Amino acid sequence: MSKPGKKGLVPELRFSDFKKRGAWEEKPLDQVAAIYKGKGIAKADVTPTGKLPCIRYGELYTRYGEVIDEVFSRTDVDPSELFFSKAGDVIIPASGETKEDIATAACVLHDGVALGSDLNILRAKANGTFLSYYINHSKKRAIANIAQGNAVVHLYPHQLNALSLALPKPDEQQQIADCLSSVDALLAAVREKLEALRAHKKGLMQQLFPAEGAKVPALRFTGFTGAWVEKTFDQLFTIGSGKDYKHLGKGDIPVYGTGGHMLSVDDFLYDGESACIGRKGTIDRPVLLTGKFWTVDTLFYTHSFKACSPRFVYLIFQTINWVRYNEAGGVPSLSKAIIEQIITLVPSLDEQSRIISCLFSLDQNITLQANRISTLELHKKGLMQGLFPSIKQAPGKG
Numbered sequence: 001m002s003k004p005g006k007k008g009l010v011p012e013l014r015f016s017d018f019k020k021r022g023a024w025e026e027k028p029l030d031q032v033a034a035i036y037k038g039k040g041i042a043k044a045d046v047t048p049t050g051k052l053p054c055i056r057y058g059e060l061y062t063r064y065g066e067v068i069d070e071v072f073s074r075t076d077v078d079p080s081e082l083f084f085s086k087a088g089d090v091i092i093p094a095s096g097e098t099k100e101d102i103a104t105a106a107c108v109l110h111d112g113v114a115l116g117s118d119l120n121i122l123r124a125k126a127n128g129t130f131l132s133y134y135i136n137h138s139k140k141r142a143i144a145n146i147a148q149g150n151a152v153v154h155l156y157p158h159q160l161n162a163l164s165l166a167l168p169k170p171d172e173q174q175q176i177a178d179c180l181s182s183v184d185a186l187l188a189a190v191r192e193k194l195e196a197l198r199a200h201k202k203g204l205m206q207q208l209f210p211a212e213g214a215k216v217p218a219l220r221f222t223g224f225t226g227a228w229v230e231k232t233f234d235q236l237f238t239i240g241s242g243k244d245y246k247h248l249g250k251g252d253i254p255v256y257g258t259g260g261h262m263l264s265v266d267d268f269l270y271d272g273e274s275a276c277i278g279r280k281g282t283i284d285r286p287v288l289l290t291g292k293f294w295t296v297d298t299l300f301y302t303h304s305f306k307a308c309s310p311r312f313v314y315l316i317f318q319t320i321n322w323v324r325y326n327e328a329g330g331v332p333s334l335s336k337a338i339i340e341q342i343i344t345l346v347p348s349l350d351e352q353s354r355i356i357s358c359l360f361s362l363d364q365n366i367t368l369q370a371n372r373i374s375t376l377e378l379h380k381k382g383l384m385q386g387l388f389p390s391i392k393q394a395p396g397k398g
Contacts, residue, residue, distance in 0.1 A: 009166040013386030015179075018172045024389055025168075030161040033124030033131075037094065037157065038115035039083040041075055050074030052082070053110075057093040057118035060104050065184060066132040068108045075114060083121070085113040088128030090135065092120045092143070092160070096153050103143035107132035120157060126167055129177035137384040139163060166389055176387050183380045187373065194369040201362050208355050209319050210345050221358075224351045234340035237313060238304035241279075241336065242295035243269060256289060257296040258282040268292035273310035274301040275317050280333040283326065286317035300336060312352040315359060316344050 009023040029035075041054050053071035055064075063072055075082075085091075085108045095118045096102035107128040108115075115121055124131055135143070146159045167173065207219035215227035233239075245255050251266030258278045271292045276299045277283060288311065295301050302313055325342065326332045346352070 038119035054114035228345035275314035
């Protein structure tokens, strides 16, 4: 890629084959695409055994990215009452909860997909995959500006027709589409690997810890025998409560609450490893803190461990159905007294160490994959900023 020397509607980054080309050509959308509306397909019309693939508008927010290759939903609605896609159609919701959400585009790669009634369908001569990425990056703000409504936001074909698009030649469109699609394919593969690792860990946890009513786990490392020992939590560790930090000055000691790392202060509440659990709201999301830290009063933290490793306590916390110990009718909450009397099973320190080594090495791989996803998402964002021209848009304009 190379940076063009000319100003105008040209991208900051351009593939070498196109670096001598001029500015992208700006046209109103109604000269680029015909806009249709989808038909039918209520939520009740979607069935796992349906014969026809279908897409409803809400799925654009939850299940799909810029390109739709695999269609997840199916329906048995009479085909005469449906609108079917042609490969390359770009779909945009016709209604949504916010103006930002409604500015979402996806390209359907296949013919014959039934498209629901709350969808605008752009059938263009332009490359549909390119157009989807372009709209999601360069036109999101403009579409949000023209959408109407507050509680429910609507977007109509005549509003979309008023948008202007800046498009390169078809071969450059294809090159950009291929580039961004390859990044998305890599992202999908890493996300799939991450989900597989999480599922593998969940399965291991179920086998490495005794099932309810059992005294030994289904899966055990060689050399370990005998029943695990029953203990209450107050026999394994001491529970501390978070404290107010507002009297402290700024420093290097992290402060944690139910939302994670909040800020850093000049003093610490605990120094070591601690399994923490939320007192209210996030009672089912334990965290492990290491080193010096301060916790606010929304968290309990464990310390002064007795015949049990802090990391093993953290793993035990992940096996517990905390909702079972909820003491409130509204926001879920726990008390120190309740936690102290929870009964669990623990093996020897040596067996604890083997289980910790196995599961924490898996956690490191999970973290690595999650970080790869974050890096790839930033890379994709940077590519889109470079591959599409930067256009300052007035409200309602493209």
